[in-house]
Amino acid sequence: MKIKIKQRELSKHINIVQKSISSRTTMQILDGILLEAKKDKLKLTGTDLELSIESFVDCEIIEEGSIVVNSRIFGDIIKKLENDLVTITVDKTNINIKCENSEFNISGNSGEDYPDLPLVVERDSFNIPMDIFKTVIKKTVFATTADETRPTLTGVLVEIENRFISFIALDGYRLAFKRLPINTDANTKMIIPGRSLNEINKILEEKEEDLNISVSPSHIIVNLGSTTIYSRLLEGPFFNYKDIIRKEHKTIVKVKKQELQNSLERASLLAKEEKANLVKLSLIDNTLNIKSNTEVGNVFESIDAQADGEDVNIAFNSRYIIEGIKAIDDEEIKLNFMGSLNPCIINGLEDEDYTYLVLPVRLAQDDF
Amino acid sequence: MKIKIKQRELSKHINIVQKSISSRTTMQILDGILLEAKKDKLKLTGTDLELSIESFVDCEIIEEGSIVVNSRIFGDIIKKLENDLVTITVDKTNINIKCENSEFNISGNSGEDYPDLPLVVERDSFNIPMDIFKTVIKKTVFATTADETRPTLTGVLVEIENRFISFIALDGYRLAFKRLPINTDANTKMIIPGRSLNEINKILEEKEEDLNISVSPSHIIVNLGSTTIYSRLLEGPFFNYKDIIRKEHKTIVKVKKQELQNSLERASLLAKEEKANLVKLSLIDNTLNIKSNTEVGNVFESIDAQADGEDVNIAFNSRYIIEGIKAIDDEEIKLNFMGSLNPCIINGLEDEDYTYLVLPVRLAQDDF
Numbered sequence: 203m204k205i206k207i208k209q210r211e212l213s214k215h216i217n218i219v220q221k222s223i224s225s226r227t228t229m230q231i232l233d234g235i236l237l238e239a240k241k242d243k244l245k246l247t248g249t250d251l252e253l254s255i256e257s258f259v260d261c262e263i264i265e266e267g268s269i270v271v272n273s274r275i276f277g278d279i280i281k282k283l284e285n286d287l288v289t290i291t292v293d294k295t296n297i298n299i300k301c302e303n304s305e306f307n308i309s310g311n312s313g314e315d316y317p318d319l320p321l322v323v324e325r326d327s328f329n330i331p332m333d334i335f336k337t338v339i340k341k342t343v344f345a346t347t348a349d350e351t352r353p354t355l356t357g358v359l360v361e362i363e364n365r366f367i368s369f370i371a372l373d374g375y376r377l378a379f380k381r382l383p384i385n386t387d388a389n390t391k392m393i394i395p396g397r398s399l400n401e402i403n404k405i406l407e408e409k410e411e412d413l414n415i416s417v418s419p420s421h422i423i424v425n426l427g428s429t430t431i432y433s434r435l436l437e438g439p440f441f442n443y444k445d446i447i448r449k450e451h452k453t454i455v456k457v458k459k460q461e462l463q464n465s466l467e468r469a470s471l472l473a474k475e476e477k478a479n480l481v482k483l484s485l486i487d488n489t490l491n492i493k494s495n496t497e498v499g500n501v502f503e504s505i506d507a508q509a510d511g512e513d514v515n516i517a518f519n520s521r522y523i524i525e526g527i528k529a530i531d532d533e534e535i536k537l538n539f540m541g542s543l544n545p546c547i548i549n550g551l552e553d554e555d556y557t558y559l560v561l562p563v564r565l566a567q568d569d570f
Numbered sequence: 571m572k573i574k575i576k577q578r579e580l581s582k583h584i585n586i587v588q589k590s591i592s593s594r595t596t597m598q599i600l601d602g603i604l605l606e607a608k609k610d611k612l613k614l615t616g617t618d619l620e621l622s623i624e625s626f627v628d629c630e631i632i633e634e635g636s637i638v639v640n641s642r643i644f645g646d647i648i649k650k651l652e653n654d655l656v657t658i659t660v661d662k663t664n665i666n667i668k669c670e671n672s673e674f675n676i677s678g679n680s681g682e683d684y685p686d687l688p689l690v691v692e693r694d695s696f697n698i699p700m701d702i703f704k705t706v707i708k709k710t711v712f713a714t715t716a717d718e719t720r721p722t723l724t725g726v727l728v729e730i731e732n733r734f735i736s737f738i739a740l741d742g743y744r745l746a747f748k749r750l751p752i753n754t755d756a757n758t759k760m761i762i763p764g765r766s767l768n769e770i771n772k773i774l775e776e777k778e779e780d781l782n783i784s785v786s787p788s789h790i791i792v793n794l795g796s797t798t799i800y801s802r803l804l805e806g807p808f809f810n811y812k813d814i815i816r817k818e819h820k821t822i823v824k825v826k827k828q829e830l831q832n833s834l835e836r837a838s839l840l841a842k843e844e845k846a847n848l849v850k851l852s853l854i855d856n857t858l859n860i861k862s863n864t865e866v867g868n869v870f871e872s873i874d875a876q877a878d879g880e881d882v883n884i885a886f887n888s889r890y891i892i893e894g895i896k897a898i899d900d901e902e903i904k905l906n907f908m909g910s911l912n913p914c915i916i917n918g919l920e921d922e923d924y925t926y927l928v929l930p931v932r933l934a935q936d937d938f
Binding site for chain 1: 866873
């Protein structure tokens with residue numbers, strides 16, 4: 203194999219493909235990027251067997267061929283070369299890299315040893331604007347669990363039904379739900395691993411351009427033109443989330459989002475990081491009081507609220523309530539309560555299509 | 571003690587004083603900041619017994635007094651408060667902090683338990699522009715050693731003699747030397763701990779304003795107006811550096827600084843981080859070749875040079891030579907050699923007052 207390729211272009215695509223390479227792999231070949239030179243293109247492939255990325259870069263091909271090269275070393279070298287044409291020559295397993303007055307020789311592995319990517323049979327396909335997909339990932343993926351004993355909850359459930367697409371993540375303590383209209387007749391559901399979504403998010407740019415997504419029974423395929431991302435889907439039943447998003451509320455409280463967020467962040471300051479950081483909310487008329495008592499000291503905050511319904515005393519793990527409020531972009535938010543034992547449902551006043559639900563921590567009423 | 575103070579001002583000065591507080595202290599009281607309210611000023615003090623910082627902030631005093639408060643907790647709270655007037659009320663060891671609708675209660679320690687700062691008797695005093703002092707620190711302190719068994723080399727030697735001030739740092743492998751004219755009749759020398767200089771550097775702003783520095787037999791005092799920094803000096807003999815900065819050279823090589831730096835950085839890419847990363851330089855006529863062979867592969871670089879004197883083959887630990895070259899701001903640099911066994915002396919072509927010296931690694935000539 204022998205090619206000439208632009209340094210900056212190659213470096214950019216190595217960077218993309220590296221997102222699929224795990225530093226914790228036990229198969230040495232998966233530390234590598236598969237390079238395949240064919241028909242005026244260099245194809246780069248990376249995979250951790252769950253997430254796979256293929257990317258194509260224009261180049262001048264002098265001799266077709268393939269090689270597997272260590273991802274970190276190859277990436278470091280190409281990034282540090284001058285911004286000029288790079289000549290890559292492969293002889294058996296030796297890789298020679300030349301650019302201006304620099305010359306590297308490193309060894310690779312035969313391209314034949316690289317695992318085949320799964321054959322994917324497309325079932326459904328839809329488009330979604332790139333920037334909206336990024337926003338949806340940001341608003342849901344943080345609510346997945348890291349607990350591998352509940353594998354389906356490490357992913358985000360995506361449901362397409364009646365020209366709406368919904369994204370749902372939950373971890374047993376809170377739930378994030380986002381719904382969007384979508385221009386497709388497909389009706390399907392799938393669970394996308396949280397890690398895949400996080401890596402996809404890093405590759406997507408903040409553009410309004412449409413992204414094409416295809417779905418097979420086992421995979422999702424995100425098509426970005428010169429780059430294609432394949433993620434395995436998670437199998438198994440998802441939690442029946444619909445039952446817990448109630449529509450009736452005993453108390454509805456409207457507050458300024460930033461005021462509540464700042465108060466909760468201050469109230470959580472004194473808790474040690476390793477402990478469940480309890481914040482107590484008490485609604486009295488049109489004031490929302492927030493309290494926290496820890497070994498280090500105590501905090502008392504109060505903010506103006508516009509309340510409708512009965513007063514309420516309720517406690518939360520501050521991390522779970524703060525993360526949800528941060529995910530809302532509206533200036534004003536609505537907290538919907540059904541007593542102190544049922545989940546609190548939080549919406550932005552404008553964006554009714556994003557719902558965050560957080561479970562309270564049970565406390566005796568005397569503890570407020 | 572009871573005061574009213576501006577949130578932003580207080581937060582800024584906590585941040586400054588925190589630079590002197592070590593996270594590894596074994597004396598619990600040294601985790602704290604001493605607050606003393608007296609005569610329209612709040613004085614904040616922090617120390618790790620080597621580096622001490624005092625900072626004064628304007629405030630309204632309702633009742634004078636003092637308290638010691640945990641530096642991290644107090645800093646986190648004040649930083650998160652709204653940008654408004656903060657009322658701090660101390661009752662015995664309870665500290666009450668109020669700002670708008672936020673109220674904190676935390677406990678502190680009596681100000682009487684805080685150690686006294688050393689009494690410092692000023693001996694000499696001089697001024698130096700702040701931005702120049704920052705530059706000098708940046709160009710020298712990285713060459714100090716982290717090896718505590720050679721305590722004086724963990725600091726930077728400062729010598730004032732005949733209206734020149736010199737800064738010298740060395741660790742047995744390389745030496746950095748910077749000299750400046752200075753407007754003082756003092757003749758003195760001292761060794762300032764590297765850690766103190768690093769923290770001082772974080773506090774100094776990029777301003778041309780003059781900084782006042784006083785020296786006592788045991789301390790240096792940096793005076794920044796509302797903030798005063800005290801650092802203990804290191805005691806003991808410093809290495810006699812003057813003998814090793816030779817003036818005669820067998821080979822002088824002029825190269826573009828950035829070209830050499832880029833080539834050396836590429837040549838060091840393949841070495842594992844934990845190993846001494848050998849780069850071999852060979853001057854042949856007007857070309858400087860740089861080679862590196864490691865388990866991972868090999869690199870060959872060549873750059874144009876303007877050489878005067880005999881050819882030379884010499885090897886270095888790449889980290890030591892790269893750090894020195896990075897510290898030089900000139901576009902062109904001069905490498906001065908005296909065979910392959912003597913140190914290489916590096917200067918910028920413009921700034922003759924900065925000298926970096928790096929020891930070679932001995933290799934048989936066959937190994938080049």
